Structure formats: structure tokens, C-alpha cells
Amino acid sequence: MSSAPLTVVFDLDGTLVESAPDLVEALNVVMAAEGCPPIPMAEVRGMMGAGARALVERGLAAAERTPAKERVGELYALFLEHYEAHIADRSHVFPGVDAALDRLDASGAKLAVCTNKLERFAVKLMGELGIASRFGAIVGGDTYGVAKPDAAPLLGAIAQVGGDPARAVMIGDSGTDVAAAKAAGVPCVVLSFGYTAVPPRELGGDVVIDHFDELEGALARLGLA
Numbered sequence: 001m002s003s004a005p006l007t008v009v010f011d012l013d014g015t016l017v018e019s020a021p022d023l024v025e026a027l028n029v030v031m032a033a034e035g036c037p038p039i040p041m042a043e044v045r046g047m048m049g050a051g052a053r054a055l056v057e058r059g060l061a062a063a064e065r066t067p068a069k070e071r072v073g074e075l076y077a078l079f080l081e082h083y084e085a086h087i088a089d090r091s092h093v094f095p096g097v098d099a100a101l102d103r104l105d106a107s108g109a110k111l112a113v114c115t116n117k118l119e120r121f122a123v124k125l126m127g128e129l130g131i132a133s134r135f136g137a138i139v140g141g142d143t144y145g146v147a148k149p150d151a152a153p154l155l156g157a158i159a160q161v162g163g164d165p166a167r168a169v170m171i172g173d174s175g176t177d178v179a180a181a182k183a184a185g186v187p188c189v190v191l192s193f194g195y196t197a198v199p200p201r202e203l204g205g206d207v208v209i210d211h212f213d214e215l216e217g218a219l220a221r222l223g224l225a
């Protein structure tokens, strides 16, 4: 096995951060603007992973609304405006994140984030939660002009921290993360408590874990630790 340092790339929403409460709030501002009832949190959790614009479109589709493209653009702008102002009102890191990052750091791993959030929103959220400085790179869905499941943002995140894709792993919660990892030729650990419409164990990840305390065990199973 190579002794090059391991690069660990984390997804953000539903992986490092329980961001659903603030995302649901912003989505329901949009729904109200369209005269639709709010969508319950449990349902919204299955709509995330492909970025905020997809979330707005999926919310509207769930209410059987098909506004003209221009109106969808307005509603997306409304979502962003509300979400930016309330991005960390109720969002918080998942249990065990800080300790897991400490352990990875101590092991010499390079740490990065690859999210489908807009980069500036990811930086803002992580800054407000006090975790931005723990990562050598924060790549958003707009950083490289293509979002996950494309391999480019994941490979970009690995490159930004000077990592080697042959010694890297993606940690995520959705099919988007698994697909991006496969496209990049990188193994994927799936966390079971995130946001996905498909059961986590059916996403096709290499290992599924239920808590960050199990992360090193998962990396060992992949031959990476």
C-alpha cells in the first residue's frame, strides 16, 4: 500500500451537517409564495442531494406545480435569499463529526468538502458552524461549472489539497455522492442518517456506517487506514 497521505472528501448536507431544518424552512417560504401547503421535513429529506435549484423544482413537482421557467427562477432566487439569511439558524454538525475530524487530522489525512451547495453558501454555513478552517478545500456545485454526480468537483477537491485520487475516499449520504465517487474511481462510505429517497444500503456505496465513530473502521475495511 502507498504511504501517501489519505485524502478524505466529505459531502456537506446530510453528511457533516444536519442542514435540513433551515433548508425545509426556505423551501416552505417558496411553497407559501406559490400558495402551496408546507412540505413536511421527512418528505424534503428525500428531495435533497442535487443542489438547491433541484430542491425547489422537486418541491414544486411534489405539489404538482409546473411554473414557467422564469417563475422557477424567481422562486429559486427567493429560496436563496431566505436561506442565506437563515443558513445556520437551526443547522448543526452531526454527532461525532468534531472528534472524527480531530482523529483524521492527527493521522495526517488531508480533508476537503465537495458539496452541491453553491460554494459561497457552503463557506458561509461552515464558517457559522466553526468548521470551515478544518478543511483544505471547500468545493461547491458551482466551483467547476459542473456538480456531482460529475467526477470533476470531487477530483478538483482532491487536487486542491494536493491529494492523490488513488489514495482518496468520498464520505456522503446520497446517490449523487456514490455516483460522483464511482465516476472519479474513488471508494465511497455512505452515512445512513442523511438525505436520500433511496435506502442508504441500496445506494451502491462501498461501506455504510451509522455514526462517525465507525469511520476509521470503514476506512480500514477499504484498506485505506
Ligand SMILES: O=C(O)COP(=O)(O)O
Binding pocket: 011, 012, 013, 014, 047, 048, 049, 050, 051, 052, 055, 114, 115, 116, 117, 174
Ligand atoms: O443541498 C443539496 O441538495 C446538496 O448538498 P450536498 O451535496 O452537500 O448534500
Ligand SMILES: [Mg+2]
Binding pocket: 011, 012, 013, 014, 015, 049, 172, 173, 174, 194, 195
Ligand atoms: Mg448530502
